[in-house]
Amino acid sequence: MSKAVLMRILLALTLVSTLVLAGCGGMRDSRANPANWFGKSKSRPVATASSETVNPLIPEREDSIFRRNKAEVYEGTPVDQITDMRIERTSDGAIVRVTGLSTREGAFDVRLVPNNKDSRPVNGVLSYKLLALQPDNTPQGSAVARTVHAAEFISTQTLAEARTIIVTGGRNERRSTR
Numbered sequence: 193m194s195k196a197v198l199m200r201i202l203l204a205l206t207l208v209s210t211l212v213l214a215g216c217g218g219m220r221d222s223r224a225n226p227a228n229w230f231g232k233s234k235s236r237p238v239a240t241a242s243s244e245t246v247n248p249l250i251p252e253r254e255d256s257i258f259r260r261n262k263a264e265v266y267e268g269t270p271v272d273q274i275t276d277m278r279i280e281r282t283s284d285g286a287i288v289r290v291t292g293l294s295t296r297e298g299a300f301d302v303r304l305v306p307n308n309k310d311s312r313p314v315n316g317v318l319s320y321k322l323l324a325l326q327p328d329n330t331p332q333g334s335a336v337a338r339t340v341h342a343a344e345f346i347s348t349q350t351l352a353e354a355r356t357i358i359v360t361g362g363r364n365e366r367r368s369t370r
Contacts, residue, residue, distance in 0.1 A: 207322035216360040239263050252292040268303060268323030271340060277359050277366035290359050290366070292322045297326040304344040304359065316355035320344065 271292035278289045290304060307319040324340055332338070344353075358367045 222267045222312070247259050266303065266323070268301065268305070268306070268325050270360070271302070271322045271324050272362045273364055274322055274359055274361040274366045275340040277341075277355060277368060279368055285345060286351055287343050287345055288320070288357060288359070289324055292333060292342070292361055294326055294338045294340055295326060295332070296326060296328070296330045297337045298330040299326045299338070299340050301325045302340045302342045304342045305348065307360070312350065313354040316353065317358060318350065318354040318356070319344070323338065
């Protein structure tokens with residue numbers, strides 16, 4: 193096959209595919225288009241049980257999972273290992289991002305809890321503990337399944353007083369010094 197014949201075939205295929213693609217525009221309103229199977233959404237009024245206005249996005253009870261009770265005590269335990277710590281500068285401070293490895297799968301509610309009073313540096317050292325709620329009855333699982341992440345924002349004023357940031361886990365700690 194010569195180059196000229198090959199070029200004619202490619203040109204014909206390109207022309208045919210362009211025409212087919214352009215013809216698909218008429219299908220957008222068709223019932224054959226899967227995006228139209230459920231139709232457009234329609235607004236309907238909702239009957240309320242009471243006459244007073246209720247916002248469904250605001251929970252009725254104060255002790256729901258969305259609003260933490262102020263007297264709540266956090267019962268997290270230290271995450272086994274701290275595998276990575278990064279400090280990323282922002283316009284008004286920094287974000288400390290920590291990756292840890294728990295002993296078992298299913299760790300949740302992971303937090304960086306400050307060791308220092310009022311989250312202020314002591315002698316230039318700002319220290320945190322990586323804690324999580326960790327169930328005892330789950331399998332150990334792979335390292336990927338046990339990986340947890342947490343982050344904490346530090347203001348520019350607090351950073352000005354800190355020379356070292358330390359994050360402590362169950363078996364190790366990570367430290368960053370400037």
